[in-house]
Amino acid sequence: MTTLSFEDGTVRVDDPPPDLQLPFLEADPRSGDARAPAFRYAALRDVLDGCDEVYDDRVRSWDPLDLSTTYELRDYQREALDAWERADGRGVVELPTGAGKTVVAIAAIVSRGLPTLVVVPTVDLLNQWRRELEAEFAVEIGQFGGGQQTKRPITVSTYDSAYLRADDVGGDFGLVVFDEVHHLGGEGYRDIGRLLAAPARLGLTATFERPDGAHEVVEALVGPRVFSLAVDDLAGDHLAEYDIKRIEVSLSEAERAAYDDAQETFVDYLRTSNLDMRSGADYRKLVMRSGNDPRAREALLAKQRARRVMMNADAKLDALESILARHRDDRVIVFTAHTDLVYRLSERFLLPAITNETGTSERREILDRFREGSYSRVVTANVLDEGVDVPDANVAVVLSGSGSEREFTQRLGRILRPKSDGGRALLYELVTRETTEEDVAERRRG
Incomplete structure (x- = not known):
């Protein structure tokens, strides 16, 4: 009898039917066994089932889970879950930050009743998911990372730990939930899905498509995007209404001179390089060239100087001072691109700072104080963009x-949770x- 079993990240097929061509199988040169990548397990089973072939499935040996949830799904969350179920439990749900993607996942775990691995990008998110799942299901939750x-039958893992443990x-697990699934398109992380x-x-x-096209890899490993809503689809009903206000500032004379000088060096190199900086691939080529081409290195350093000048202009700090004064009674998050600017702002405006150098306990304390109102504002460089319950x-x-x-x-999603007073959110750019x-x-802005 044909037997399917999991072994080292593959599905081993012993005694395959001689008159049936099974897809994705390759001979293991070491043992002579027929194997397929583990993620092809469902496809192999579909072929065998479709031919009414009797086989011994030792992969699907999981004990079912008897779970329930107290969450009442909103209409769009139910639609998302139903769309995923219609796709045979495979696919991507794209919802804005604050729209309750975790609730959809919990409903999917309950619906399937299978041992589940939840994969997340950061330790902060790992802790958040574990707390949420323990509170909802009242069971011990496993943890990799x-x-x-x-x-445990329900386990949460970081992408890094899942990469190390997946073949074992x-x-x-019968269900895997990939939070912030766009990370799965990364070169190394793809192996987790495989x-x-x-x-x-x-x-x-919240943002499925990747500029490098790697979302196509995600579709191959997880399934297509089965449900999608944008911020504007939910603003006013399930998310706060919002406004975006753009404030333009000017460089000082000294900053303008430094910017123009650096930018001219960069542009001069581009004229003879055949590179287009609107292309991520061409930017990577410039970085590679800078390793052995002095002109390319000079151009790259000049570009970085110009970028730092324009992004950290003194006039922006003056504008921020006015904004903070205008919003004394509001909860404010300030986002920057550079860690050193975070510390400048923290010192000048006495703002609690969170960067990639901030320890887990300190970060948690700052966010707890922000939540309870002891702090009304915080400044950060990229760290709060995703993976943190702000x-x-x-x-x-x-x-x-x-x-x-x-x-x-x-970043916009960080201020869109519905307000108790029905007020609007405001993003300054x-x-x-x-x-x-x-x-x-x-x-x-797209």
Whole structure:
């Protein structure tokens, strides 16, 4: 009899039917066994089932879970879950930050009743998911990452730990939930999806498509985007109404001279390089060339100097001072692109600061105080863009950032949780005139 079993990130097929061509199988040169990548398990089973072939499935040996949830799904959350179920439990749900993607995942876990692995990008998110799942299901939740390696029927893992453990535990889960699933398109993380046998797969994200096209890899490993809503679809009903206010500032004479000089050096090199900086691939080529081409290195350093000048213009600090004075009674998050600017702002305006250098306990204390109202404002560089449960805020200031639409959407999402008073959220976008930041701002606004 044909037997399917999980082994080291693959599905081994013993005694395959001689008259049936099974897809994705390759001969293992070491043992002679027929194997397929673990993520092809569902497809193999579909072929065998479709031919009424009797087989011994030792992969699907999971004990069912008897779970329930207290959550009442909103209409759009129910629609998202139903769309995923209609896709045979495979696919990506795209919802804005604050729209309750975790609730959809919990409903999917209950619906399937299978051992589940939840994969998340950061330790902060790992802790958040574990707390949420323990509170909802009143069971012990396993954890891979953050100093622990404990497997339970429901386990939460960071992407890094899942990458290290997938070939070992990939046959132990029937459902895998990828939070911030766009990370799965990364070169190394793709192996997580390939090494897991789980036939049911749910991806969660606020921004599915990647500029490098790697979302197509995600579709192959998790399934297509089965449901999508944008911020404007939910604003006013399930998310706060919002406004975006753009404030333009000018460089000082000294800053303008430094910016123009650096930008001219960069542009002069581009004229003879055949590179287009609107292309991420060409930017990577410039970085590679800078390793052995002095002119390329000079151009790259000049570009970085120009970018730092325009993003950290003194006039932005003056504008921020006015904004903070105007919003004394509001909860404000200030976003920047550079860690050193975070510390400058923290010192000048006495703002609690969170960067990638901030320890977990200190970060948690700052956010707890922000939540309870002891702090009414915080400044950060990228760290709060995703993967952190940020307490309710109603004002955001984007002092500087990239041209990424994903980054902008995530920052906007930090202030869109519904307000108890029904008030509107407000995002300020500070842009330096007559610099490439004007183009950057247009790109990130989509």
